[in-house]
Amino acid sequence: MSSDRAATSGGGSLRTVTFSLVGFLFLVELTSGILQGYYVPLASKIAAHLGVDTADYNWTEAAQLLLSALVVPVLAKLGDMFGHKRILLVSTAVTALASWGMAASGGFAGYLVAFALQGFYVVWLPLEVALIFDRGRRSGTGASMTRRAAGFLVVALEAGAIIGALAGSRVFKATGENFPITLAVPAICVTLVFFAILFGVPESTPLPGRRLDGRGFVLLTLALLFITGGLTFLRLNGPASWTVWVPIAIGLLIFVPFARLERRHPDPAIDLRVLGQSRMWPVQLTAGLFGISVLGAQIPLSTFAAADPAKLGYGLKLDPDVISYLIGAYLVSLIVGALLFPVLARRTTPRVALIVAAFFVAGGYLLFIPLHEQVWQVVANMVIAGIGSGALVAALPSAAAAAAPVGQSGIATGLTNTTKTVGGAFASAVFGVILHVGLTSTASTSGAGLAAYIAVWTICGVGALVAAVLLFLVPKLAFSDVEVQSLPAEGLDGRPVD
Template sequence: MSAAPTPAPRSGGLVGVLALAGIVAALMQTLVVPLIGDLPALLHASASDASWVITATLLAAAVATPVAGRLGDMFGKRRLLLASTAPLVAGSVVCALSSSVAPMVVGRGLQGLGMGVVPLGISLLRDVLPPEKLGSSIALMSASMGVGGALGLPFSAAVAEHASWRVLFWVAAALSLLVGVLVHFFAPTGPVAPSGGRFDALGAVGLGGGLVALLLAVSKGSVWGWGSATTLGLLVAAGVVLLAWAFWELRTRDPLVDLRTTARPQVLMTNAASVLVGFAMYAQSLVVPQLLQLPEATGYGLGQSMMAMGLWMAPAGLMMMALAPLGAKLSAARGPKVTLAVGSLVIAVGYASSLLLMGSTWGLLVVTLVCNTGVGLAYGAMPALIMGAVPLHETASANSFNTLMRSIGSSVSAAVIGVVLAQLTTDFGGHPLPSEDGFRVAMLIGGGVGLAAALVASLIPVRPAPAPAVPAEEPAPAAETAA
């Protein structure tokens, strides 16, 4: 039985609510950045154990995002949006009350479970908005992740410097609760898939297990050693489990992820480009904060405080929101494939500019503004490409899988850039620090990956929208002749 229709949504209010949900989700990821150095003392744990506060959110989000997408297609996006805010609230409260590493890791894991709100929100927009408003709304929703990251750093740094760190999590809990209330009152129900399929629990376990093994190896490889038995064992296990998962998904009646749909050229190439864009997006966010905060005595560091660093980084995230309407207009005029390719090229240009502008705070501001302009264009185009190639009842699942691809790209970026900076070091007062050459190599890698993303985007075979209407008209004359 379909739910009673909700009054036609006011697009501005709905997009605003869903964009706020995306901002809050992104805020969860940057919330603990200013605390990284202090976490061992705050939680009475070793630095290695405290690092799980970061890793737990990454792993939980990777597992929960595709599951939330599939459940959203089965039971309704609004219902899953509401369900996703519950672990955001609960996790924030658990973190605020934590005094040791174990409950903090549990709380951060719960926060990760709520990260499906962005692909769910984008999918709900496709369900309920008129076509003429969909492009700009999707671009704005996609850009909300950048805004959350931009606001999160200075906000977290200010609170960490001037108040108890627990305030961060209480504010996060309040914002998550606000999102849940707004979704309840303003988000329409939207259509629910008519299929009576069952949830693929075994597929969820298989995908979760494979992703956990893969991301653990990628995120902890530099600590455990890339050639260690633990790292190699996890990589092998990830390969075996994910292959077995794919075999199961291709043979089960109601798969968690329809791999046949995912294998369609438009979807497959868009996901490949998404991995590369995720890599390129994250590389500069690892390099620029370090350059801003390293001591001026190094000769290339800029000696900024954590608070100042956050403020220098904030405009770049806001740029993603400002560029959303332009990206939507470009997609409407030339197609989202062009927007994705242009965005990737802009990212590469931003990295290239860093070779001349790394020596000043204003120069790095320009670099981040250009790079995030490209990211904003690319992120707004990806959901449009995915949704243009999948049926309506698979929208949330396909968008969630695309979001997962971006996250994998970011995780690989962290590992690769971490290795580069760890290998190219300089001695500073008896302490090894990443060298200027290391930062330049990292930025060159980011630019190269941006160019690769543009190449992949240019090869996406976009299916023409009006094609299905032509064959339906052609049999009529033949029928008349036969008569």
């Protein structure tokens, strides 16, 4: 019996197919984690090999974040239109080619382009969640099934990040510091996972009669490009430069014609009616606020841990090896949070579980304000924030999928990634300015440096606190199997479909 027939033959068969599906997607997210952790300990070595300093090397991460913010909405929508597996294969193929390009590159320009294109992997998790939800929707347990599966996928993601971080430097040493061989290892992993998807993952069922809203996506891409570009210049040129605010203003203004176009389009790039519903917009806004801490706070935490309190009046004076253990504890707490979220959602409601997770993130970062002088205090704060963060990483895409009508689960989950990335870009730029001003101040030893870090922690904590409050506006039974079953499945013309 084919997987498609098994999926529709009853609850037991469906669960078997979904278990198999999650198993293969577990490998995909494990590889995603490896990509995110593998290059970090090698950054300074790769920069020296390419003949650039670490400041220039940071452009690789900036380029990848920018590209990911631009391509995720388009790829997620294409998944809704043509099948999520098909687009997952395309994005994996691009990631594999880019990874091989990084291994073969002999100069910084080629490496920069390849590293940016490798960022296509960021659409994997949204597409995977949409795939799982599409299979589970048929059994009437799609929401709960997706929450459990997303938790396991986040476990794979964080485990892969730990494996990648540990493997990168060790492979480099084992190969006699051979860069092509060292960089070929993640490329091999991505290539293998392409075939795992090809032969092990069943396709979703897209709605017929779809067409791509090209003009809408062009306007959305331009808006995101100007906004994220302005945030990049904020980090480089400071808040006084016109190169910061003019691009951001242009990007925001582009949303005006974009909204007008989307309201008229029969199959819009982003359905603003769905986005404006009380079970959807708080989730998307929470993703953006969550991006502030999960993508923006890690480097400030690392630099604070390395600072010497005898010289600066703050910090823990930890060496890199101890800091890596600190990061490891944070990653483990993410795994714990991802596994606990579906348990809490089952015992209460998904909405309550989301609110609790947001409060954990807020509490963890706000605790840094009074408690930051001892290693155990920093570890405890990071673990509290990490448990909430792990839950939100798993919960937000699954909640968005549950809140979306049939045929829009991919774009809904993709938007959580995009808004999170924009939030992270905002945080990275603002935190860079705050820390630069605080740490270069002549008064840094008397409090300006510590005040800068406290400002960073406050922004992270307050952002998560605002998200928790916004989630109270979500309907009480939102994202549950009962609520999803009661939602009308609308076709492209707005009428219910079977």
